[in-house]
Amino acid sequence: MLRIVLVSGIAVLAAARAWAVDVTPSGFLVRYELPIGAPPPKVFDALLNVGSWWSEKHTYSGDSRNLSIEARAGGCFCEKLSAGAVEHMRVVYLKANEALRLSGALGPLQAAGVAGAMTWRLSGAGSGTKLELNYSVGGYMPGGFEAMAPAVESVLKEQADRLKRYVETGAPGPR
Secondary structure, X not given: OHHHHHHHHHHHHHHOEEEEEEEEOOEEEEEEEEEEOOOHHHHHHHHHOHHHOOOHHHOOOOOHHHEEEOOOOOOEEEEEEOOEEEEEEEEEEEEOXXXXXXXXXXXXXXXXXXEEEEEEEEEEEOOXXXXXXXXXXXXXXXXXXXXXXXXXXXXXXXXXXXXXXHHHHOOOOOO
């Protein structure tokens, strides 16, 4: 029994990897990749339907249904608030079923002097999809990026895992 648990745990770690690839005083790069048991068109459609899978814990409104992504160059990854709105990021590259690149700073990074580029890349892998997520952030942040990079890595891993569950099961939260 223990052997099955260990083998399963190793398989999960090998299949889904997240890490802050490079952290310096002036920026960081987070990468995450994982397999999703659905073809790229299904994953891409779900990716654009961000309000269905993004965690409400990582919104300003407390409700993921207030999130949207306009699927066009210059489109907004925005959130409606009861008395306003938030522009989280802006679409700078979109290739249906293959890639979505957003420019901007998420969450607490918004208040710092930083710029970020986030790329979600999809490629066919057998009957499923290989998802690659890269977020590169640089600029000025009081105290540097060493403490911020692990927090961003954790949040992005959570979001990618939620997208995977949403695509594969129809529900983003753990069972």
